[in-house]
Amino acid sequence: MNLKRKAIWDKSNGHCWYCGEELSERGWHADHFLPVDRIDGKMTLPENDNPDNLVPACASCNIIKSNMDIETFRWLISNFVKRLNRDITVYRHAKRYGLIKETGKEVKFWFEEGALDAEKK
Numbered sequence: 001m002n003l004k005r006k007a008i009w010d011k012s013n014g015h016c017w018y019c020g021e022e023l024s025e026r027g028w029h030a031d032h033f034l035p036v037d038r039i040d041g042k043m044t045l046p047e048n049d050n051p052d053n054l055v056p057a058c059a060s061c062n063i064i065k066s067n068m069d070i071e072t073f074r075w076l077i078s079n080f081v082k083r084l085n086r087d088i089t090v091y092r093h094a095k096r097y098g099l100i101k102e103t104g105k106e107v108k109f110w111f112e113e114g115a116l117d118a119e120k121k
């Protein structure tokens with residue numbers, strides 16, 4: 001791992017900034033916490049493309065978050081269960097058979113759960 005990636009990795013001691021999954025040393029993404037976007041190959045919000053704004057993320061969180069800000073990403077995840085109930089028949093069956101229990105839990109990201117402080121100790 002090069003020094004730039006190691007500095008990003010060390011921000012969470014190798015956890016996904018969002019879901020908290022332990023990252024393997026290969027395959028993780030450096031996510032722009034404040035989003036950037038590219039239109040016709042040209043970066044929008046280039047001020048967000050700096051090392052202080054890069055956090056380690058698992059590939060799936062980074063891909064789902066895409067160019068969203070954190071509150072839009074939270075909103076998207078908070079609707080996953082609604083979408084499962086609306087769209088996925090086997091999900092509804094599994095729920096009826098008691099295989100799945102919905103918690104109604106609010107979406108909290110790893111970096112919001114005090115995990116950062118725990119990692120620094």
Ligand SMILES: [Zn+2]
Pocket residue numbers: 016017018019020021057058059060061062
């Ligand atoms: Zn993740």
